[in-house]
């Protein structure tokens with residue numbers, strides 16, 4: 001399993017960091033069989049697993065439950081637990097309790113969105129033994145403030161602000177940073193400016209690593225087709241075909257066959273005596 005120092009080592013060596021989101025035990029077992037570096041139990045599960053319209057509906061209890069399930073399956077992976085909407089914007093005690101819930105559920109680090117108002121808390125967490133991953137650019141928890149899901153940092157002013165935020169998060173003690181939906185040249189500039197690793201999603205090829213959502217990568221979500229998603233398989237169609245084949249076999253009596261049924265010598269003997 002990698003640790004937080006490997007993020008910087010990989011950056012220094014020019015080796016890409018690979019990350020995928022994962023939300024449940026079965027998927028975690030699958031991810032654990034791969035060489036992927038790290039798993040994010042993202043609050044995107046609010047949408048992918050629970051069908052909510054945004055990530056705003058994710059709660060700390062739900063995040064902790066999914067983090068625990070992933071930790072039981074992906075025993076060899078570095079797991080980042082996502083702090084949900086407002087869970088780190090309360091009193092210090094409540095914020096720390098939220099972090100404690102994710103870490104004790106099995107996360108090795110937490111992620112939070114935005115820089116403004118978070119740097120003091122990030123410093124407190126770093127001083128308390130909790131690695132923090134930052135997240136700037138399109139921060140989905142800010143969807144209502146941003147007026148929707150749009151590429152960020154397109155103007156000189158907003159690009160400058162994102163560079164300042166990235167430096168502030170590094171200064172506060174983040175060990176890595178997610179850059180979501182920003183122009184590739186801005187992501188390249190931020191990546192060069194920072195000592196810590198950047199992990200991009202919709203941020204072009206020059207970040208130190210990439211993250212994609214499990215359902216997007218595997219083509220399980222047919223509704224969501226943003227430009228930055230690459231579908232590696234048409235998972236939804238593979239599942240539909242398998243379920244249709246099963247349904248058809250049951251209907252014509254081809255399943256279960258002898259290979260998938262239990263034999264019993266006693267029952268066979270009893271039947272022959274009758």
Ligand code: KIV
Nearest residue numbers: 021042043044178211
């Ligand atoms: O919640 C999530 O899945 C995320 C990634 C998109 C970075 O924050």
